Amino acid sequence: MTVFGDSPARNLVCRGCGTKYPLAAQHACYECFGPLEVGYDADALARVTREQIAAGPKSIWRYAGLLPVGADASARVTLDPGFTPLVRADGLAAAIGVRGPLYVKDDSANPTHSFKDRVVSVALTAARALGFQRYACASTGNLANSVAAHAARAGVPSMVFIPSDLEPGKVVMTAVYDGDLVAVEGSYDDVNRLCSELTETDEFEKTAFVNVNIRPYYAEGSKTLGYEVAEQLGWRIPEQVVIPMASGELLTKVDKAFQELIEAGLVEPPANGWKVFGAQSAGCNPIATALHKGTDEIVPVKPTGIAKSLNIGDPAAGLYALEAVRRSGGWMDYADDGEIVDAIRLLARTTGIFAETAGGTTTAVLRKLVASGKLDPDAETVVFNTGDGLKTIDAVSGLVGPTYRVRPSLKAVREAGLID
């Protein structure tokens, strides 16, 4: 038994030097300052079966046996996110020249309409077990929505930190849950630094910043996206995945999920492996730029552009994202604001999915990867939509609208040309 009950997690492991630590509220290595990651008992993971998972709830908690927390349903802090649709996208495929099966993993279907509900549910369930009494985060918007909503349902105070220039929809959807909301006059990277400093203060000793002081647990929640895709494909890993990058962590965790599924014996290792592709915006492309230059040096940028949820100029997991993409034989690219908006509209009219700017970015990059030949148009591909178009509605609101405007009479409809 661990602090998290009957969990398969055993320790925290430094991604830099491999030093191990007990499961606690720690996110950096005392030896080398490298980031920590949850380590598991391989035997415990190997005991998980497809049947156990299939018998579980239609949420991320069906994979509790592969997560650090959540085996005890009564101890969860959660909106029960996950098991979102994997949508076959033949219309999109035809439009961009993909001939193999193409799917959109649509995480706008989560309770607060982004993939962040996954990581927040895992992080806050850990936070409760670790004794934290207030829930917090540094956020580009979606995380703010999710932390505030989770805290409201759990009846726990929250304090969310955001850059002051976020999209109005994301600000309102955080504030409506009635926790504290701190608008910081700076970039996300400024907000993140401030939150790191606050975790060292007495006033924030009992405050769990989901993506700072309990980040190792938080990050594990993203694995569920990979688990779900594999299960929804009939326990199979797709040949290619295209994933948006902010910190880069989502990409690395989907990749890790595929590896764990193989190690746990839940899927067969694909003969040709799988390729991981990363998407950034032109306004914030430090990881893709490093890949294009063939370097490990990720030069921080000052982000610009409409894909605000991806605007992390100093990406914490950028190096690991580079590693995963290089190891798998994938690639990264970036799209400018015009391409992002076009892709939001393309995705909507071909699939019925209205994505936020991050999903537009990923779709735009998919299109570019096909055009440049980096992505195999005949292979099976899954593209990830991580958020909802209603949250970034200003991206398209000036471009789309009524195609006709009429008075309520047949005469007016006739004059508009709708009938003879």
Added chain:
Amino acid sequence: MTVFGDSPARNLVCRGCGTKYPLAAQHACYECFGPLEVGYDADALARVTREQIAAGPKSIWRYAGLLPVGADASARVTLDPGFTPLVRADGLAAAIGVRGPLYVKDDSANPTHSFKDRVVSVALTAARALGFQRYACASTGNLANSVAAHAARAGVPSMVFIPSDLEPGKVVMTAVYDGDLVAVEGSYDDVNRLCSELTETDEFEKTAFVNVNIRPYYAEGSKTLGYEVAEQLGWRIPEQVVIPMASGELLTKVDKAFQELIEAGLVEPPANGWKVFGAQSAGCNPIATALHKGTDEIVPVKPTGIAKSLNIGDPAAGLYALEAVRRSGGWMDYADDGEIVDAIRLLARTTGIFAETAGGTTTAVLRKLVASGKLDPDAETVVFNTGDGLKTIDAVSGLVGPTYRVRPSLKAVREAGLID
């Protein structure tokens, strides 16, 4: 076999005079002009088992055996909505003085974030079988979003008619799917009349208006909300349900769903029945007003107020809603704009659910029904949230926002009083 394949539906039945018609694209009785409703083979319904349903998909289609269409998955026009969360709302209960179990059925979790995906999936699946080649509707917004998205995924042209003064979010979320969108300078009732007239024109002969010329199929989709609530409670009908009313049809269909579950032997009839409560806004309360006056005469109104998705001044199913509420021993009430906004915020901070104005209306009316003693605070109650707060964000955007604004430094945070 019917036009809908192996469906339990057998005919269309006039709700006024009982005349029966074959399953076709017909919505009014040739004898008395009354509305038609789908009639089923009672034996076919009785053959449906809990086990069959439990083995089905986690969507409305698990109830295909109780619906007119959808048994053949390959013939569906659908975003696979349904099986949305039933959220235990202890915090809300405590805040408004409810002592019995209180649940929110949260239909903002549907693909286009309202309950309309249910009715559209059933209607358009019928429309395809009936040979229609374009999908349309008269809408107060949510229906517009859903029809446009369904058509986009199916690759079928759409033409959606809306009042020109709808909330911007709902307009953009319809237009982004790239079908035709007709803004009509008038009320929803004007739009609806216009669409009825258009169904008689040559140009619209092959156009399915989901809530006009194929309305009987459309309306059946709402039954799935009742089925789900009963299944999620462990195959039990709750003692009290509180349901928003626009046309009044949602209320009557949830009530019908409970009756059918009993007739099909899927639930035990509750010893004391169940009570149905209806919610309107003060700006559009013709059904509740008729109930309060003790009359069957529903006097049409010109709707006002922020609950635009409920703004149907001449409600088609108002009389049937009155009947259901009276028969069950329930009640109706209405809430003004201030009460609606307060209730949106109350629901958000106690449950983590961000509802649109319709959900605020229903929550506000729940609160009033408790205060007035019409609703039993010790009984089990389910309140329906039918849509998403992001769609009507202006209702709260002037009222909520950041609680602090700081520069990104510990000094600034100290001056703001967050730390010593």
